[in-house]
Amino acid sequence: LGINIYMLTGDNKITAKQIAKQINLEENNIISDVLPQNKEAQIRQLQNQGQKVAMVGDGINDAPALARADVGIAIGAGTDIAIDSADIILMKNNLLDVVTAIKLSKAVIKNIRENLFWAFIYNIIGIPIAMGLFYTAFGLKLNPMIGAIAMSFSSVFVVTNALRLRFFQNNYQTASINKDNSSTAINIQAIDLNTSKGDDNMGLLNNLFHKNNEKQTEKIISIEGMMCQHCVKHATEALEKIDGVSDVKVSLEDKNAVIHVNQNVTDEQITNAIVEAGYEVTAIK
Helix, strand or coil: CCCCCCEECCCCHHHHHHHHHHCCCCHHHEECCCCHHHHHHHHHHHHHCCCCCEEEECCHHHHHHHHHCCEEEEECCCCHHHHHHCCEEECCCCCHHHHHHHHHHHHHHHHHHHHHHHHHHHHHHHHHHHCCCCHHHHCCCCCHHHHHHHHHHHHHHHHHHHHHHHHCCCCCCCCCCCCCCCCCCCCCCCCCCCCCCHHHHHHHHHHHHHHHCCCCEEEEEEEECCCCHHHHHHHHHHHHCCCCEEEEEEECCCCEEEEEECCCCCHHHHHHHHHHCCCEEEEEC
16 A cells, blocks of 8 residues: 554553564564653654654544544544544444555545546536637537537536445455464263263262362452553453463553462463563562
């Protein structure tokens, strides 16, 4: 599309680089640890360089930048203040719709230029003839009926050309994301209590019962580095991936996470999961 893309995020540099790597974004175009007012300042700086800037956002923190940008694009599932600050609102919660909006806008501009051609070409040719400018030299004059027909054809061409936008389609294909190409194998074991192996099967049932009813304890994890609700989401997903962790509740205001774990989950596992997500663990209680 010929567009230079920047990523402005409140996440820390490690998390921002990881996301940028997944979308093949140049490292020089990553601006992390950004506060709301800094996002607006970055937009203003690009505008001062003579660039036209479009900003895409969905949160309260994005509202100043959306208002500052030449074109503000808000995600439909975002906050009301972000939607009110934007010029374009995407109906779906899908970033690929940004590509659709850009391509559609280019198609509309192209269509307008074509319509201007059809609107002016008849007038440029017909008006001088109707005025009699060529009558003395060439004997050309315009019959009113021919003028009316030309005017009608001009309207037909303009309207028909505009209606072509109804058939606008995207050229891109939605990429399917396969996480690690991994699958989970589930082994199902039949238990027959009426056979000679009934005692063994009862033992298996008891083991399963005790495993499912294993006592869980509550842990409070102090986390540094979270800047916004996206950080909360990343931290929550990282903790939920740990086998044996449940009831994950991450708080941005309290800068901590409250989880329930079984006896097999260690503090080291919890710390590693948070660090890999790009944040810092200061304490686990």
